[in-house]
Amino acid sequence: MLLVGLGLLGSFASVALALAISGLIENIDHRKPIDFAYLLWFGIGFLIKVAIPFFQERLATSVSTNVKQNFRKELLGTDFSSSDVSPAEVSILVTRGLDALDAYFGKFLPQFIYTLVVTPIMVTLFFFVDPLSGLILVFTIPLIPLFMIFIGKATKVEQDRQLESLTKLSAHFAEVVRGLSTLKLFGRIDHQLHVLREIGDNLRIKTLKVLRISFLSGFALELAASLSVALIAVTIGFRLIDGLIPFATAMFILILAPDAYLPIRMIGANYHASTEGIAAATKVLNLLDAPKISQESASTYEPGLEIWLGPSGVGKSRRMDKLVAGSNAQSVAWMPQHPTLFPGTVEENITGGGKLNQTAINWSIKFAMLQDVPLNLLIDDYGQGLSGGQAQRVALARALYRLKTKGLNRLLLDEPTSSLDEATGMEIWKNLAALSKKSNSIVVITHQEKYVELAERVIRFEA
Numbered sequence: 001m002l003l004v005g006l007g008l009l010g011s012f013a014s015v016a017l018a019l020a021i022s023g024l025i026e027n028i029d030h031r032k033p034i035d036f037a038y039l040l041w042f043g044i045g046f047l048i049k050v051a052i053p054f055f056q057e058r059l060a061t062s063v064s065t066n067v068k069q070n071f072r073k074e075l076l077g078t079d080f081s082s083s084d085v086s087p088a089e090v091s092i093l094v095t096r097g098l099d100a101l102d103a104y105f106g107k108f109l110p111q112f113i114y115t116l117v118v119t120p121i122m123v124t125l126f127f128f129v130d131p132l133s134g135l136i137l138v139f140t141i142p143l144i145p146l147f148m149i150f151i152g153k154a155t156k157v158e159q160d161r162q163l164e165s166l167t168k169l170s171a172h173f174a175e176v177v178r179g180l181s182t183l184k185l186f187g188r189i190d191h192q193l194h195v196l197r198e199i200g201d202n203l204r205i206k207t208l209k210v211l212r213i214s215f216l217s218g219f220a221l222e223l224a225a226s227l228s229v230a231l232i233a234v235t236i237g238f239r240l241i242d243g244l245i246p247f248a249t250a251m252f253i254l255i256l257a258p259d260a261y262l263p264i265r266m267i268g269a270n271y272h273a274s275t276e277g278i279a280a281a282t283k284v285l286n287l288l289d290a291p292k293i294s295q296e297s298a299s300t301y302e303p304g305l306e307i308w309l310g311p312s313g314v315g316k317s318r319r320m321d322k323l324v325a326g327s328n329a330q331s332v333a334w335m336p337q338h339p340t341l342f343p344g345t346v347e348e349n350i351t352g353g354g355k356l357n358q359t360a361i362n363w364s365i366k367f368a369m370l371q372d373v374p375l376n377l378l379i380d381d382y383g384q385g386l387s388g389g390q391a392q393r394v395a396l397a398r399a400l401y402r403l404k405t406k407g408l409n410r411l412l413l414d415e416p417t418s419s420l421d422e423a424t425g426m427e428i429w430k431n432l433a434a435l436s437k438k439s440n441s442i443v444v445i446t447h448q449e450k451y452v453e454l455a456e457r458v459i460r461f462e463a
Contacts (some may be wrong), residue, residue, distance in 0.1 A: 003059055003110035004117065007263075010052045011118050014259040015125070016045035022251035029247065060106030067105050068098045071284055078288060092170050093287070097163070097280030104274035104281070111270050115263040122260040126253070130245065133232050133253050137260055140228035144264045147224055148271065151217040156279070158213060162206040163279045169199045225261040232257045301410055301443075305436035307452060308445045310461025316445045317414055323443070324412060333403040337414040337445070339395030341386070347375040350398045360404040361397075367431045368397040369424050388419040396428070403440075411435070413444045429454055 020042035027034050075094050119141065127134030176183065176192050183189045236253055239245040308316045317337050324334050341349055350361060365371060370393045379385040386394065396416050403411055413432075417425035425448075433454040436442045444455075452458050 003056060003063070003106075004114045006052050006056050006059070007110065007114035008118060009048060011122070011259070011263075013045040013048035013052070014256065016041045017049065018252050018255040018259075020045060021255055022248045025251055026248040060110070061102070064102040064104075064106040068101055071098050071101075071281070074288055075284060090287070091174075092167050093280055093284055096166075097277075097283070100274070100277035100280055102277070103270060104277040108267070108270040108274040111263065111266050115267050118263055119260075122256075122263075126256075126260065129249060130236075130253050132235060132239075133257070136228070136232050136235065140224075140231065141261065141264060143224050143228070144221055144261065145267075147220045148217070148267065151213060151220060155210065155213045155217065158206065158209045159279050162203065162210050163283070165199070165203040165206050169196070169203055172196060172199055221265050225258075225265050228261055229257045301441040302457070303409075303436070303439050303441050304456035305433050305454060306441075306443045306457040306459065307455040308443065308459050308461060309447070309449065309452065311447070314461040316461050320412055320414055320443070320445060330406070331408060332410040332412060333399045333406070333408050334412045335395050335399040335414060335416055339391065339398075341379050341391055341394065343379060345375060346373055346377045346379065346386075346394055349379060349394055350375075350401050352398075357401075357405050360401050363404055364397040364400040367400050367428070367435075368393045369420075369427055370394065370397050389421070389424075392416065392419045393428075409440045411440060411442045413442070415445055415447070418447070 020038045023035060023038040024042070026032075027038070072094055075090060123134055123137050123141070126137050173196060176196065180189075183192055233254060236245060236250045240247070240250050308320070310316055324332060344353070347356070347361070350364060351357075361375075365375075370390075373386065373390050373394070377385065396413070399411060399413065402408070417428055420428070429451045432442055432444065436456070444451075
């Protein structure tokens, strides 16, 4: 509102300058003494015109900075681990994407409101001073928004494509850096350089398309405004020759005419400058909504043993990650597909180093068939010291110990027996089936079809 108020003050200064200049020229033309009031109005209008851009720039920067800070706090405080959003995409939005909001909140939005207010005032003033010029304004001003609508739609499409291309480039680059050692091992670095070059060229082409449309729109708006001002100037010129309009009035209208079209022209210019920010803000709002939706949809549990069956790479583990992310962290016990063991004893890895609950640990060890592993066995700094099957049973015992000590009834397991022999694996699965009968909700991912008969529910994932 302060920015709009400064704009209105600027319009008042334009009227004061037009009045002062037309009056002074009339005094000189008719060889009259120069009226001191005109000089006063000229000085006031000039000072306001000089000072306003400084205050507008400072205020616009403050407004856009506050908005960007709020967006960044929400983005950085949101967990995207359960969504399909890449870290590179979030990085682009938090940095360059939100920086593009400066033009929208600092320029376009205040200019839009200001134009809605000042344009009717200008038209009314023109009708009061010279009805014919006011009538020309009424018929020519709508042409400028018409051009803006047609060109703005094309600009938005290209701007969205440019932001998508930039995000794709950043995401692909991040993946290349993450897998650099693997690419070097298999001699695929040159191929990835070629892919990055292609994506970069695609981004360059899309950026040039946006610039081309922006320049075209600027030319169209300037042409429409110039022709409209010229139409007013021509009619004033003919009437001035015929003596149908006073000289001072003619000068006042001619000086003020460009300012009558300027607000709506600035809307077009500022809109095109802010389209990248609008596209980024839209994407930010979509991202902030997306995790909430996924969590709500993944937060339902039913008692019993549920098996997720399907080949590798079809999204079972990803869906379980969403199920975990959508749950209250304190209400679920979870074993990931690739559990991490920490330096210390087996007992510390199961209990987390906290106060020991002997009943719970005995139950967990028996359930996970871990009797063959000493609890005081040390695991080194690299998480080694156990076989793959033993490490898997330690991780299972850890999840079970949490389930028991916290009094939980939700257990999520990702491939808990994939590295175990058939007999041990079957015993653990029988224990899981028995546990699920006690009003516990157990979800297990597996590739092994033979355990299906133990489950109440089976969800099959297709490749």
